[in-house]
Structures are given as structure tokens and as C-alpha cells.
Amino acid sequence: MLAAHGDGTLDTTMGLILVTDVDDRGTHRWYLQPAAYGSHPAGRLLYSYAAQLAWARWLNAPEPPTPTTSGKPGSANGLKRLARDPAVKAGALHRMRVLDYTPPPDEAATPRDPSGTGTPLTHSTTRRAYWKPGVRIGIRDAAGNFVGPVYKDDAVEGKTYTKERRWIRRTTVRPDLPPSPDRPVYRVTDTGTRPAGESDATDRPPR
Incomplete structure (x- = not known):
């Protein structure tokens, strides 16, 4: 869970990580572990989520489903039906905004026919999110x-x-082509400084 300021900028003070564990009896348990941004594994994980946020979009939680007349509230059958509801699966009961992140495809797309107007591309390009x-x-x-x-x-x-x-999420133009050899590579740092020739992705969080 990433926190934000009132103006929508990312709060890099503290975050929460959902951790799962199995006790001695084999029971799965979940709990939220507070974590600070930094160079330790938990801090790097928060920076990774923040980087994904730059390439994704927020979705508002849908309205919770209306109670049905069949089944007793809180019964096992009622809870099972509630868990299968599409709105509940999308986070309706939690009333939290969901980060919709689509990872890159495992395989490159089929090359398109280069015939047409304009100069054909030789490398894939990226349209920035905005x-x-x-x-x-x-x-x-x-x-x-x-x-x-x-x-x-x-x-x-x-x-x-x-x-x-x-x-509007970042999009890749012609993913079937190799990337340009001079494309910029950004590194997320936790020091607040920006070395020469590099860009700190945390300087300007998404608004």
C-alpha cells in the first residue's frame, strides 16, 4: 500500500507491504508490515511499486453488490456467493483504488507489413504516460x-x-522491433540526489 499527499503526489515516508506466512499448523496468515523507503529489500520493493505506478493507472473501486434475499447474511453459502461477485473481486468491499498494471508481453508481437506511407521505423519507441x-x-x-x-x-x-x-498509460510503438541503442535508462534511487547523466524517477511522482 502506497500513501499519497492531498495533491496526489506520492508520499515517500512510509508504506505497507502485505505479507503472508504459514504457521506450524499449516494455516496461512496475512498481515500488513510497515516499511520505509530505502536501500533495504522492503524499501526497494516500495520503490518498485512506485515505478510501476508511473506506467499504470488507478481504478476506482466499484459499488458493493446489493444484499440478496436468498441465504442468511454471514452464512457460508452467502459468503461464497459474495466472494464470486465480480464487483467484490475488483475490491468493492475494501473501497480502495486498485492499480491496474499490465506487464510487457512474454513474446514480441508479429512483425507488421512495413508497406504504407511514411518512413518505416527501425527501432521500437515508447510514448510516455501523461x-x-x-x-x-x-x-x-x-x-x-x-x-x-x-x-x-x-x-x-x-x-x-x-x-x-x-x-494515459505508457505505450510501446512497434514492440516487435529492437529498442534504440541510445534510449534513456532511468534508475530509481533512494538518496534524493541525481548523479550526472541519470534521472531520479522519484523526483516527479505521478500527479
Whole structure:
């Protein structure tokens, strides 16, 4: 778990790591372990999560499912049905924002036909992640359905949609090609200093 300031910048003071363990009886137990950013393994793990945050997006937790009339609340069958609910699997009961991170593919994509206009690329390139303002977000009712159009003529801001900033994730152009030999390589440090020729990814956390 990574903390943030009120303006959305990353708080590099302290984080929490979910740790699992098995006791002598073979029972799995989970607990949150506080950890500080630093060069120790736990601190490097927090920096790794912060780096992934730069290439991912935050998703708001969905609305919790409505109670059903079948089954007693808290019963074994009721809990099993609740655990299988898609909204619960997406973190509805925790009411926490989820980090959606898609790792790179294990294999390169099939090369495309280079025929067409423009100069063909010889190396893969990376489009940096960025905040996109004014993205239309459709308003939904309690059942999760859109209350009206988002982009059509009948769309009304504040009634059928709202405008928000959205985090556009980093994308790789032509992943089937080798990367450029002079591409920049960034290193996440914990010293707060930036050596010559290097960039500290913690200087500017995502907003």
C-alpha cells in the first residue's frame, strides 16, 4: 500500500507491504508490515511499486453488490456467493483504488507489413504516460447503467457525463522491433540526489 499527499503526489515516508506466512499448523496468515523507503529489500520493493505506478493507472473501486434475499447474511453459502461477485473481486468491499498494471508481453508481437506511407521505423519507441484533461466520463445509476449519452447530441455535462483528468498509460510503438541503442535508462534511487547523466524517477511522482 502506497500513501499519497492531498495533491496526489506520492508520499515517500512510509508504506505497507502485505505479507503472508504459514504457521506450524499449516494455516496461512496475512498481515500488513510497515516499511520505509530505502536501500533495504522492503524499501526497494516500495520503490518498485512506485515505478510501476508511473506506467499504470488507478481504478476506482466499484459499488458493493446489493444484499440478496436468498441465504442468511454471514452464512457460508452467502459468503461464497459474495466472494464470486465480480464487483467484490475488483475490491468493492475494501473501497480502495486498485492499480491496474499490465506487464510487457512474454513474446514480441508479429512483425507488421512495413508497406504504407511514411518512413518505416527501425527501432521500437515508447510514448510516455501523461495526464489527459477533459476526458468525458459517463454518469451511471445505482445499477451501474449509463443515465444518458456521453458523446451524442443529447449529452449534457453534469447530467449524463462529467469531465475528469485521466492517466494515459505508457505505450510501446512497434514492440516487435529492437529498442534504440541510445534510449534513456532511468534508475530509481533512494538518496534524493541525481548523479550526472541519470534521472531520479522519484523526483516527479505521478500527479
